[in-house]
Amino acid sequence: MVTVFLRTVFIFFLLIVSMRIMGKRQVGELQISELVVTFMLSELAVLPIADRAVPVSHALVPILTLLSAEVILSFLETKSNKLKKLLGGEPATLIRKGRLDAGELARHRIELEELLAEMRLCGVFDIADAEYAILEENGRISVKPKASKVPAPAEDTGIAAEERGVARALIVDGELNEKTLRASGFGKDAIGDAIAESGTVQKAVFLMTADDAGNYSIYIKEEGGSVSPFSGRLKKGGDK
């Protein structure tokens, strides 16, 4: 049993290091070679854990070989477009200038319903609103809406738009996050005033966010699990 434990710990850390070296991409964004390596790694890693008769070297050697080969191949792909196209494929245009390419859909075995669902995820709810839809190498579909369907940028309409920066989570489940509070540049007094304004106490705050401009939202826990929002603007100054 000790052997199984030690092997599991060893293989676990080996896989963590391997996946870390391979990169941070999510499963849905894996390239073909990365996907193959990931599947193979999971199978290989289990062998010496499940069967004590199998020496660890029977997993170690293929895991290190696959990992190195994957990193080397990825590097070579960045140096050669031909190799990149050969191994990773090319993006395919499913909708070009508003015209759906049924041939490309069939070639990539994508059903119309699937395309519509992916378009909805991109915020385009009508196929007539899409100017381009491109099937990317990692299998995702990116969609460009028609210019007439895109909201005009503030600078084009002459409206003065405020840069609001990033909204940070200052309080999560009643706990004040000192680090994000410091990063926000607001003081505890301002946070306290905002909570008082919302008519609650810190412990009852489910989530409080504030952006760089001071626009805050407080989500208050209520009985029955519902959460009600409250918004306002933090006062600058005071303690920091």
Add this chain to the structure above:
Amino acid sequence: MKAFIASLAVLLAVAAAVTVSAVYADRSAGELLDLIESIPETPDGAVNSIGAVRKKWEGAKGVLALFVSRTESDRTDAAISAVLAAAKAGDRGGYAVALSALRDSVLSLRRGAGSPFASG
């Protein structure tokens, strides 16, 4: 670039380790087979020769266990014990069968851990 160089180094290190282990397994299995070939075909006076095989096997087993499955090494252990027992008992039939099984198990070890290009 650093990851590429590190990966290339790891790949070369793995290739080197695999080559060294295959050469070691080939050599050890070859020496074992030579010793097995020197064992008399009959149990008379074979105990010393089998003792030499066992001594060689015990020396190589620790390293070979890193590359071959435990099933394989246990099989060789059992085969050596069976030959020795048959030799001591003077069982001619059992001795011949056990000797053949020992030869097969070492050949199997060589196939499992050695180079695929090695003869035998």
